Amino acid sequence: MIRLSFDIGGTFTDFVLEDQTRGVTRYWKTLSTPSAPERAVVQGVKDLLAAEGVAAAGVGMLLHATTVATNAILERKGSRTALITTQGFRDVLLLGRQKRYSTYNMHLAKPEPLIRRRDIFELPERTFLRDKSNVAPDAAEVDALLAGIVEQGYEAVAVCLLHSYVNPAHEQFVQERATALGLAIDVSLSSVVSPRFREYERTSTVVANAYVKPIVSRYVNRLDHALKAEGIAADLYVMQSNGGLVSPELATGMPVRIVESGPAAGVLMCRAIGREEGIADLLTFDMGGTTAKLGAIDAGEPAILPTFEVDQVQYTKGSGLPLNISAIELLEIGAGGGSIAQAELGAIRIGPESAGSEPGPVCYGRGGTRPTVTDANLVLGYLNPGAFNGGNMQLDLEGARRAVDIHIARPLGISIEEAALGIHLMATANMERALRVMSVERGRDPAQYALVGFGGAGPVHAARLARNLHIPTLVLPRGAGVGSAVGLLAADPKVDYTVTQVTPLVVGAMAGVRRLHAELQARAGADLDRLARAEGREERFTATARYAGQGYEINVDVPDVTLPEDDFLQAFAQAFGEAYRKAYGYHDATREVEAVDWTFHGSIPLGAGLASPSRPSDGEPRIGTRRAWFSPGAPGEDVAIYDRYRMKPGEPVQGPCVIEEAETTILLLHGDTAELSGHGNLIVRIGAPA
Numbered sequence: 001m002i003r004l005s006f007d008i009g010g011t012f013t014d015f016v017l018e019d020q021t022r023g024v025t026r027y028w029k030t031l032s033t034p035s036a037p038e039r040a041v042v043q044g045v046k047d048l049l050a051a052e053g054v055a056a057a058g059v060g061m062l063l064h065a066t067t068v069a070t071n072a073i074l075e076r077k078g079s080r081t082a083l084i085t086t087q088g089f090r091d092v093l094l095l096g097r098q099k100r101y102s103t104y105n106m107h108l109a110k111p112e113p114l115i116r117r118r119d120i121f122e123l124p125e126r127t128f129l130r131d132k133s134n135v136a137p138d139a140a141e142v143d144a145l146l147a148g149i150v151e152q153g154y155e156a157v158a159v160c161l162l163h164s165y166v167n168p169a170h171e172q173f174v175q176e177r178a179t180a181l182g183l184a185i186d187v188s189l190s191s192v193v194s195p196r197f198r199e200y201e202r203t204s205t206v207v208a209n210a211y212v213k214p215i216v217s218r219y220v221n222r223l224d225h226a227l228k229a230e231g232i233a234a235d236l237y238v239m240q241s242n243g244g245l246v247s248p249e250l251a252t253g254m255p256v257r258i259v260e261s262g263p264a265a266g267v268l269m270c271r272a273i274g275r276e277e278g279i280a281d282l283l284t285f286d287m288g289g290t291t292a293k294l295g296a297i298d299a300g301e302p303a304i305l306p307t308f309e310v311d312q313v314q315y316t317k318g319s320g321l322p323l324n325i326s327a328i329e330l331l332e333i334g335a336g337g338g339s340i341a342q343a344e345l346g347a348i349r350i351g352p353e354s355a356g357s358e359p360g361p362v363c364y365g366r367g368g369t370r371p372t373v374t375d376a377n378l379v380l381g382y383l384n385p386g387a388f389n390g391g392n393m394q395l396d397l398e399g400a401r402r403a404v405d406i407h408i409a410r411p412l413g414i415s416i417e418e419a420a421l422g423i424h425l426m427a428t429a430n431m432e433r434a435l436r437v438m439s440v441e442r443g444r445d446p447a448q449y450a451l452v453g454f455g456g457a458g459p460v461h462a463a464r465l466a467r468n469l470h471i472p473t474l475v476l477p478r479g480a481g482v483g484s485a486v487g488l489l490a491a492d493p494k495v496d497y498t499v500t501q502v503t504p505l506v507v508g509a510m511a512g513v514r515r516l517h518a519e520l521q522a523r524a525g526a527d528l529d530r531l532a533r534a535e536g537r538e539e540r541f542t543a544t545a546r547y548a549g550q551g552y553e554i555n556v557d558v559p560d561v562t563l564p565e566d567d568f569l570q571a572f573a574q575a576f577g578e579a580y581r582k583a584y585g586y587h588d589a590t591r592e593v594e595a596v597d598w599t600f601h602g603s604i605p606l607g608a609g610l611a612s613p614s615r616p617s618d619g620e621p622r623i624g625t626r627r628a629w630f631s632p633g634a635p636g637e638d639v640a641i642y643d644r645y646r647m648k649p650g651e652p653v654q655g656p657c658v659i660e661e662a663e664t665t666i667l668l669l670h671g672d673t674a675e676l677s678g679h680g681n682l683i684v685r686i687g688a689p690a
Helices: 037-052 068-074 139-151 169-181 197-227 248-254 259-278 373-379 397-412 416-438 457-466 479-487 508-530 565-584
Strands: 002-009 012-019 022-029 059-065 081-086 120-123 156-160 186-189 235-239 244-246 282-287 290-297 308-310 321-323 330-333 339-344 346-356 448-452 473-477 490-503 537-546 554-557 593-603 622-630 637-643 658-661 667-668 673-676 682-685
Touching: 002 037, 002 259, 002 682, 012 037, 012 479, 022 037, 022 479, 022 673, 037 197, 037 565, 037 637, 059 479, 068 197, 068 308, 081 139, 081 197, 120 139, 120 457, 139 169, 156 169, 156 197, 169 186, 186 457, 186 622, 197 235, 197 248, 197 321, 235 248, 235 259, 244 479, 244 490, 244 508, 248 508, 259 282, 259 290, 259 330, 259 448, 259 479, 282 457, 290 416, 321 554, 330 416, 339 397, 339 416, 346 416, 373 397, 373 416, 397 416, 397 565, 416 457, 448 457, 448 479, 457 593, 457 667, 490 508, 508 537, 508 565, 554 565, 622 658
Parallel strands: 002 059, 059 235, 081 120, 081 156, 156 186, 282 448, 448 473, 637 658
Antiparallel strands: 002 012, 012 022, 235 244, 282 290, 290 330, 308 321, 339 346, 473 682, 490 593, 537 554, 537 593, 622 637, 658 667, 673 682
């Protein structure tokens, strides 16, 4: 079978074609088309199929990672969305949480909601948690409210009523009235999107889902039609934030789940590479043209968070928009090859503004005028102007030098090479701060981890980044320049569902736990049936738990629900104690424990690994020399240039040098030693820090 994966980034769209019958794997990159992302996909697919001599009808599976939902939220370019909430609770979304993410900042800005106060409408109704009779919504009032929302031109409506995670009847009634009236509007219910307590987080999640739903639906439909027009009738699978694949139907029905689609695929690639090389603990570094994404793999598995924040301020918890969805732990910053550099207050500032693909860096020759990180790397001799992107693009070295000179060197009174090195070092420093957050500030010792560098620009900065954090080993995987597209090939169909059911773990709790497990298992099973019919499904049941009376929880694997109740409670208490001690250093076994959120994970392992690329390997690895600059105040030096495809296991190369491949470029510094492993990954032993 032929599998084709593609990941749309802000600058490049990456592709991998895997022909399992012939044992052939081919990588490809093409410039993205932000105004219509599907155009770049179609063009890249046509070019790749033509290069491999494969007919469109021969493609058996399509795998896709996208940033459409993410960009709509970050750029505030989603659909016009209304929110219906319980009367008296109109300002929940605007108030957020009382806790300040920067305690002493007197000019603190709250996370900016996706909608304004004028977009929020109140409905007279009330669901009580206990002891009182509910107040049902009036059908005439609901009809009038919905009709008014449609008349005002809203494309989507989010419904978040008080305590609907316990009793969704009132939200379902609103949905039923919208259907009965035949209104042309997308409706998202919080009891479906996020049936969990904590009103602010639930409201934020359902609003985000409604906000991106029309945009994602239109995009997926355009993409599906465009691919079918090219003769590709294969099933399309979309990557979710939790690292699992779903059908377009499920992705468009719950688009908030694909907000971190592309970065999640890259982390899966790193997990597969770690298993190949026998490395269990990894920090992941993915630098593309627009952003850099940092992640971590502990004991062979990426951390899955039950909730995460998008659009954070300086990576600070509480500063972004909370989303109640399962997501691979990631940290994303605006630092990529296209990040624009400027002289500011006698120093160099990098990003977050990016040149993207339109117009792109100055050296692309597409109309860019301001210097970027890619321009600086070209000026420093790290990139080959005649063989960029496998020779499909020619870079304008003189244009890059001119831009660096005008915008950085002259204002700061330094040479062009010093200015370019300053851009390179500042970009690396920005990513270093983010990687310290992902590692040191979250309890990980970088010296005990290996770093995986990938993305089109990542391997140019990875060795310096590893050195600055005292990381001893750097892994540069095969296909590093298209890492997220490669990671899609290692993903499995997967769904998970979470509900809140506060349950004291005492005698008598077992019946409720088993009932909840059965309900979630049935829901996940129905969705997996729609994804793929396969034997050997994998299931996992987890919960968040806390000491009774605490405000927040930690994740715990739930023991086998078929155990006798006493054994189950004892096993749960032991698992909670171990998790709590690991997080906080102690555990009080005398205190009562309660579970809060319960999550069922279901997946269908496809058993697919990462195939090795089919590339020529004859000839001498060293193909020439080029002048490059490495240290402030030091002159340029002639360094060796190697062709990665000619390198062989057992033949190490020494830094400083440049290793070229079609999709990216690798930079090694003084003291670094790189050798190809038996799996085709480049293992770099980092020299001592200067």
